[in-house]
Amino acid sequence: MNHQECLVCYESKEMEKFRTESSYCQHSKLICSPCLDILVKAECPYCRENWEAFLERPPPFLTEYWEAVYMWIAIAEGDLIFLQALLEDFGCNATKVLPFDSMARMITGATESEDPVIKWLEHPDRVIMKKNLLLVNGITFDHELEKFVRTI
Numbered sequence: 145m146n147h148q149e150c151l152v153c154y155e156s157k158e159m160e161k162f163r164t165e166s167s168y169c170q171h172s173k174l175i176c177s178p179c180l181d182i183l184v185k186a187e188c189p190y191c192r193e194n195w196e197a198f199l200e201r202p203p204p205f206l207t208e209y210w211e212a213v214y215m216w217i218a219i220a221e222g223d224l225i226f227l228q229a230l231l232e233d234f235g236c237n238a239t240k241v242l243p244f245d246s247m248a249r250m251i252t253g254a255t256e257s258e259d260p261v262i263k264w265l266e267h268p269d270r271v272i273m274k275k276n277l278l279l280v281n282g283i284t285f286d287h288e289l290e291k292f293v294r295t296i
């Protein structure tokens with residue numbers, strides 16, 4: 145029987161375990177279906193070709209930039225309801241390496257000697273800023289449901 149080694153798990157598997165249609169870069173034919181299914185990002189792990197169409201996955205709801213901004217705010221505020229919405233409802237990835245420090249200073253304008261968390265929490269317009277940032281991405285807090293919901 146014909147076998148092929150998977151580029152990701154290095155296991156030798158039957159050809160039926162591989163997809164026959166290929167992405168432009170051809171690496172997809174060399175990665176077994178179980179490995180394709182669990183790719184964190186919809187892109188080729190070798191050449192970074194965008195595989196959203198190939199894997200038939202919808203594009204992420206939030207860009208990496210907004211994901212990083214919101215994750216930082218949720219953690220700075222200890223807002224567990226917001227954090228839960230980000231991770232469970234909006235598909236944010238907690239294992240991503242985020243430029244937390246630079247992100248925090250950019251949002252708050254804190255200098256090197258200032259603590260961006262304190263600066264954010266003490267900001268008089270923080271609540272309005274957060275609300276407006278969320279509105280940009282079509283997220284609002286539903287007071288009846290007591291959770292963050294998508295409006296787009």
Ligand SMILES: [Zn+2]
Pocket residue numbers: 150151152153154155175176177178179
């Ligand atoms: Zn594999």
Ligand SMILES: [Zn+2]
Pocket residue numbers: 169170171172188189190191192193
């Ligand atoms: Zn590739």
